[in-house]
Amino acid sequence: EAQVTQNPRYLITVTGKKLTVTCSQNMNHEYMSWYRQDPGLGLRQIYYSMNVEVTDKGDVPEGYKVSRKEKRNFPLILESPSPNQTSLYFCASSPQYTDTQYFGPGTRLTVL
Amino acid sequence: AQSVAQPEDQVNVAEGNPLTVKCTYSVSGNPYLFWYVQYPNRGLQFLLKYITGDNLVKGSYGFEAEFNKSQTSFHLKKPSALVSDSALYFCAVRVPFRGGYQKVTFGTGTKLQVIP
Numbered sequence: 001e002a003q004v005t006q007n008p009r010y011l012i013t014v015t016g017k018k019l020t021v022t023c024s025q026n027m028n029h030e031y032m033s034w035y036r037q038d039p040g041l042g043l044r045q046i047y048y049s050m051n052v053e054v055t056d057k058g059d060v061p062e063g064y065k066v067s068r069k070e071k072r073n074f075p076l077i078l079e080s081p082s083p084n085q086t087s088l089y090f091c092a093s094s095p096q097y098t099d100t101q102y103f104g105p106g107t108r109l110t111v112l
Numbered sequence: 113a114q115s116v117a118q119p120e121d122q123v124n125v126a127e128g129n130p131l132t133v134k135c136t137y138s139v140s141g142n143p144y145l146f147w148y149v150q151y152p153n154r155g156l157q158f159l160l161k162y163i164t165g166d167n168l169v170k171g172s173y174g175f176e177a178e179f180n181k182s183q184t185s186f187h188l189k190k191p192s193a194l195v196s197d198s199a200l201y202f203c204a205v206r207v208p209f210r211g212g213y214q215k216v217t218f219g220t221g222t223k224l225q226v227i228p
Contacts (some may be wrong), residue, residue, distance in 0.1 A: 004155075025197075033216065035218070036187060041220060042118075042218045042219055042220035042221045043156075043204075043218040043221075044218070045215060045216050045217070045218075048214075048216070059215070059217070061218060076217065080167075085220070090155055090156065092156075098144055098163065098206065098214070100158045100161060101146075101148075101156075101158070101216070102168065103155035103156040103157070104155055104159075104205060105154065105155050106154075106155055
């Protein structure tokens with residue numbers, strides 16, 4: 001089944017404890033992206049990747065890192081999480097940057 | 113900078129009545145426009161898109177949208193609403209950026225409530 005998977009789905013952590021949210025797609029898509037969803041703000045793009053080893057900042061990149069070492073994986077790294085990063089995170093992929101995006105199920109992160 | 117506005121936080125409509133969810137955009141360049149739907153506790157699902165061509169775009173579940181360049185709008189419509197259409201709807205825009213790299217901007221979302 002074609003899909004985007006994210007892990008973990010739920011995570012409660014404490015301020016400053018490094019964490020990684022994984023994202024994987026099995027559709028051989030070139031473009032991948034991370035978003036955060038907050039009430040009243042919609043989805044905001046954190047980082048995106050056009051292909052392996054090619055990444056760029058979205059609108060809200062501060063406090064996040066990404067890497068794209070393999071085409072299928074695009075992990076989101078929070079080196080030192082803070083409470084303002086409490087949010088619902090979505091990973092998405094698309095065949096090309098012009099195309100429809102396929103979204104993962106989301107990761108609900110709480111930073112205490 | 114590109115932006116997308118969904119002016120209504122919530123739209124209420126009676127089952128069987130036509131529905132409209134509004135979206136306006138501000139971009140430089142030719143936009144690629146999308147509508148996505150989010151059901152509770154789920155990721156976003158694609159509904160329809162406008163890239164080029166016919167201004168009226170038909171999508172999934174009987175939804176359609178009309179691209180209006182002069183009004184910079186891309187309103188989502190359905191002739192007859194179903195209770196199962198109740199969900200959160202997002203408009204999104206992609207614009208060519210830095211020689212082909214494209215950012216995506218989403219609206220803040222509109223909650224559609226279809227009343228039986």
